[in-house]
Amino acid sequence: MTVDNAIVFPAPGVAELRQVQLPDAGPGEVRLRTRLSLMSTGTEGIAFARRFGAGTHWAQYVEYPFRPGYSVVGVVDQTGHESGLSVGDRVVARAPHASRVVVRADRCTPVPAGLADEQAVWFALAKIAFVGIRVGEVRPGSRVLVVGAGPIGQMATRWAAAAAAARIVVVDSVAARLDLAMAGGATATIGSPIDDAQDELAAAFGGQPPEVVLDSTGNAAVLPGALRAAADHGRVVLLGDAGTPSDQRLTSDVMVRGVSIMGAHDSYTIGDQRWDNDREIVRLVFRLAAAGRFPLTGMVGDRFGPKDCQRAYELAATQRHRTMGIVFDWD
Secondary structure, three states, X not given: OEEEEEEEEEEOOEEEEEEEEEOOOOOOEEEEEEEEEEOOHHHHHHHHHOOOOOOOHHHHHOOOOEOOOOOEEEEEEEEOOOOOOOOOOEEEEOOOOEOEEEEEHHHOEEOOOOOOHHHHOOHHHHHXXXXXXXXXXXXXXXXXXXXXXXXXHHHHHHXXXXXXXXXXXXXXXOHHHHHHHHHOOOOEEEOOOHHHOHHXXXXXXXXXXXXEEEEOOOOHHHHHHHHXXXXXXXEEEEOOOOOOHHHOOOOOHHHHOOOEEEEOOHHHHOOOOOOOOHHHHHHHHHHHHHOOOOOOOOOEEXXXXXXXXXXXXXXXXXXXXXXXXXXXXXX
């Protein structure tokens, strides 16, 4: 057992770097020395500010003190028996923000030599967006609208492009985000809130509404506009997770036009014969990135030392619109 540093939310609105106990790697486990970890600005922002309602799944998930984070790039510095990995291997793993973590070896994915830490660290958000693409049944030739060009929306845009969707239109009011969406495969972007973009959407889709609308925002107020934008019998996928789902409102589009609403949670791949192990999805992300089909360069916008975690989370809470990838540098 050793002592290491980890980011902790002791209470809502407070982030601290604290010492925590870390066990040695056991059988089938490895210990990683973290190089970089990515903040999930949506999930961690909701947990930091406690922006969720009582009785929701958030209230079960977030208990203070809370340890945030689930996207780590690290180097193996200790192996347990039959781990299958070696000291010095660079891998990614789902683990909280900390200087070192112990994880199951079969949940680690080696990082190809040509992929930078700043690219590899997107693996977990890419996996979450992958679920939205599968749930929405995005196929070659699909017309896809992505609402919100934050981190999850960027990953969804790249998956839609990799799936050979014919038209991928991204809506967001922040111009810098739209530039990244175009670099990621969007065929058009609209710099307006979705409620004000109906005419522009019609033009961008050539008069044929999108069959799939991916709402990546986590903003309850977006759902009505997303429903109106979908084609008859289209699919609206809730990829962003609202902290207060009871604030989301239906429109007559569900009844009159047969528009479906579908959820896409990180856990949806559990039990899936092909994709139950995240490593298969992460390997696919890395192969596509290496081939230039899943661009991840330039996605990190803000870098913090772990001691500055309070400032990092305040930035995400108060100026999320101007951020993209926020990382903690542990080296």
